[in-house]
C-alpha cells in the first residue's frame with residue numbers, strides 16, 4: 001500500500017547515505033505524514049533512515065540498507081517562541097541557522113555552535129553535534145527540554161515539555177540524543193535558550209609545542225575566569241594556537257582578556273575569532289575522529305596521535321577532533337588503546353569511501369552494550385531504523 | 395495505607411524464603427524483619443503514604459547491593475531503593491512483601507580529582523559532603539537541594555534533584571558524568587565515566603531521574619564546578635506579588651542570568667520569620683532572594699542593574715548582604731520554608747508544579763482564588779527564575795474533611811500548571827503520589843513509549859514498581875510482522891526474550 005499524500009520520488013546517487021543509495025525518498029510535510037510513512041514501511045518490512053540538512057549523513061558507518069529515506073526538511077516550522085520564558089519549540093527539520101536568525105531578533109540564541117551551518121535541529125540532536133561553546137553552555141543534553149518522536153510502528157510520542165525544569169517521566173530526549181536515528185524519527189524539539197552575549201573578546205596565543213596546551217588549559221580551568229570557549233588548533237609534532245573566547249558585558253570581557261594574558265604569560269587580544277575557530281580539521285581524504293577523554297588528559301591524547309595529525313580540541317572539556325591521514329588507518333586500534341586509561345574513546349566521524357566498510361567506527365562500547373541492544377529492541381524490534389549504523393552493528 | 399495481614403500469602407512465603415537467602419548473603423545483622431524496625435521505614439518525606447516493607451536490607455557494600463538485587467530477581471520479589479528517605483513524592487515508599495534496600499551506609503567519598511574536576515562517591519554520601527570535600531580545591535558540587543544536609547547523592551540522582559542555583563548551573567543530570575548501576579537482574583553496568591561522552595546511547599542521562607525504577611546506583615562520578623570569583627546576594631521586598639513576579643521577568647529580559655532568583659509570598663514569609671527569625675522586610679507581600687555570581691566586574695555591574703530593575707517595579711526595600719553571615723541568613727529563611735510552615739499550620743501538603751515563567755502572576759492570582767473558594771490557605775515558595783512553584787497547602791487534620799479538601803486543591807493546582815504548558819513536577823519526582831497525574835500531562839502513547847525504556851532495563855518490573863506510571867506496561871513481544879534479523883540474534887546473543 002502506498003501513502004499517496006506524501007511527496008515521494010525514487011532515490012538517486014545524490015541521495016546516497018555513506019555510499020548507500022536509498023530505494024525511495026519521501027518528504028513528509030507533517031508529523032502525521034511521518035507516522036503514515038512509518039506505519040506503511042512497518043507493514044512492508046522496509047528499512048528507514050531519516051535525514052535533515054544532510055550535513056552529517058557521512059557520520060556513522062554505512063547503513064545495511066535504506067529502502068526509504070525520510071527527508072525531514074519539510075517539517076521546518078517554528079512552533080512557539082516565548083521570549084520571556086527563554087524557550088523555543090521548533091520542528092526537527094528546521095535549520096539551526098534559520099532558528100538562530102529568528103531568535104536573534106529577540107536578543108536570544110540556542111547555545112549550540114556546531115560547525116555545519118546547514119544542520120537541522122533533528123540532525124543536531126541525532127548526531128549530538130556541538131561546538132567550542134560547549135565549555136560554557138553544555139551540549140544538546142543540557143539544552144533540549146522536550147522532544148516528540150515517531151517510533152518505528154508509527155506511534156507519535158512526546159517527553160519533557162516546554163519548561164526548563166521538569167522531572168515528570170523518563171527523559172527520552174537524552175535517549176534520542178546521539179542515537180543516529182536508530183530509535184525513531186525526531187519530529188519536534190523544545191529548547192532552553194540563552195540571551196545573546198553583548199560583546200566578545202578573544203585572546204590568541206601561539207605555542208611552539210602543542211603539548212603546552214594541556215597545562216595552559218588547566219591553568220585557565222583552575223582560575224575564576226569564565227570563558228565561553230578554550231580551543232586548541234594543533235598539528236601534532238608541530239605547533240599550535242590557543243584561542244580563549246570571552247562573551248559577556250564589555251567591562252567583563254576586557255578585564256578577563258587582560259587577566260588571561262597575564263595568566264598565560266602572553267597572547268594578543270582582539271574582537272574577532274580566528275578563521276579556523278569552530279572548524280574541524282581534515283579533508284575528504286582523512287579519517288576524522290571525535291575523541292572524548294578525561295579533560296586533563298589532553299597532552300596524553302595529543303601524544304597518542306601520529307606526528308602531523310591536525311587536531312582541534314575543546315581544551316577544558318575533554319573533547320577533540322583529529323584528522324588522521326588515510327594511510328594511518330591501521331593506527332586506530334593503538335590510538336584507542338592509548339586513550340583507554342584516560343576513559344578516552346575515538347569515534348570515526350567520516351572517512352574516505354574505500355575505508356568506510358573496514359573501519360571499526362565506534363570502537364568498544366563498554367559493558368552496557370547488551371543493555372543498549374535491549375533498548376534498541378524495545379523501540380525497534382524489527383531493526384528497520386537506520387540498520388547497521390549504530391554501535392555494535394545495531 | 396498499612397495493611398496488616400492475618401494469614402500467610404504466597405507472596406509472604408516467597409519473602410520468607412528470600413529472607414533466609416539474604417541473611418546468608420549479606421549477614422543476619424543487616425536484614426531486618428522485626429515489625430517495629432520495619433515500621434521505621436514505612437514512609438519517606440511524604441508521610442501520608444505508608445506501607446510497611448516485607449524485609450529491610452541495610453547494605454554496607456556494593457556487593458551487598460548486587461547480592462540483594464540478584465536474589466530479589468531470582469525470587470521474583472520487588473525491591474525499592476532508599477537513600478535518606480527525604481523524598482517528597484513517595485519514591486522510596488516500600489512495597490509490602492518486597493525488599494527495601496537502604497543505601498545510606500554506602501558513604502565512601504573518593505579523593506577529589508582537581509585536574510579533571512571530578513569525584514567518585516557512593517550513593518549514600520550526603521549532598522553537602524561533596525562540596526565540603528571539594529572546597530579546599532576551590533571546587534563545588536553545584537546541585538543544592540534545600541535538603542542538602544541530609545539527602546543522599548543516590549536519591550538526588552534518582553530524582554534528578556534541583557536546587558536554588560540550578561537556574562544558572564542546571565540540575566543533577568548536568569553534573570553527574572558516570573554511574574555504576576546494578577540492573578534489576580543483578581548484573582552491573584557502567585554508564586558514562588570520567589570523559590564527557592561515550593559511544594552508544596546516553597543511558598546515564600536516561601537513568602538519572604528514573605526514580606529507582608531502572609536499577610540501583612552503587613557509584614556516581616560527579617562533575618565539580620569552579621567556585622566563582624564573586625557572589626552577591628540581595629533581598630528585595632515588594633508590596634505586591636505582581637511586582638515581584640514582574641521583576642523576575644524584567645531581569646531575564648535584560649539578558650541577565652542570575653545564579654538564583656527565589657520568591658516567597660506573605661504567608662511563607664510569616665512562617666519563615668516565626669521559625670528562623672530571618673528578618674525579612676516587615677510588611678512585605680512578597681520577597682525575592684536574588685543571587686549573582688561570576689567575575690567580579692560582571693557581578694558588580696549586573697547587580698546594580700538588578701537593583702534598578704527592582705526599584706522600577708516599586709520594590710520598597712533592597713537589602714544587600716554585606717557578609718557571608720548576612721547571606722546565610724537570607725538563604726536560611728528560604729531554605730527552611732517548608733519546615734517553617736509547620737509553625738503556622740498543623741498540617742500541609744508540599745506541591746512541586748512548574749509553569750512557564752511568564753505565567754507567574756496569573757498563576758498566583760488563580761491559586762489564591764482556588765484556595766479562597768474552598769476556604770484554605772496556600773503559602774507560596776518558589777524557584778521563580780525557572781517557574782518551579784512550591785505551593786504549600788495548609789490545613790488542619792483535626793477538622794473533618796480538610797485533609798481531603800487540601801489534597802484536592804493541591805491536585806487542582808498541578809492540573810492548572812499542566813494546562814498552562816507546565817509540568818506536575820520540577821524536582822520532587824512523580825513517585826507514588828503523582829503517578830495518576832501523569833495521564834494529565836502525557837498521552838497513553840507517551841507513557842507507553844517511556845515504558846519501553848522500562849522494559850529494556852527491567853522486563854519483570856521488580857525495581858520500585860508502582861511508581862511514576864499510572865498503569866504498568868507488560869513487556870512482551872508486540873504483534874506485527876518480523877523482518878530481518880533481531881538485533882540480539884544478530885549479535886549472537888540468542889533468542890528473543
Ligand SMILES: Cc1cc2nc3c(=O)[nH]c(=O)nc-3n(C[C@H](O)[C@H](O)[C@H](O)COP(=O)(O)OP(=O)(O)OC[C@H]3O[C@@H](n4cnc5c(N)ncnc54)[C@H](O)[C@@H]3O)c2cc1C
Nearest residue numbers: 477478479480481485539540546548549550552556606611
Ligand atoms: C525539607 C526538604 C527540602 C527539600 N528540598 C528539595 C529541593 O530543593 N530540591 C529537590 O530536588 N528536592 C528537595 N527535596 C526532596 C528530596 O530531598 C530529594 O528528592 C532528594 O533527592 C531525595 O534524596 P534521599 O536520599 O532522601 O532519597 P530517598 O527519599 O530515600 O529516595 C528517593 C528516590 O530515590 C531512589 N533511590 C535512592 N537511592 C537510590 C540509588 N542509589 N539508586 C537508585 N535509586 C535510588 C528511591 O527509590 C526513591 O525513588 C526536599 C525534601 C525536604 C524534606
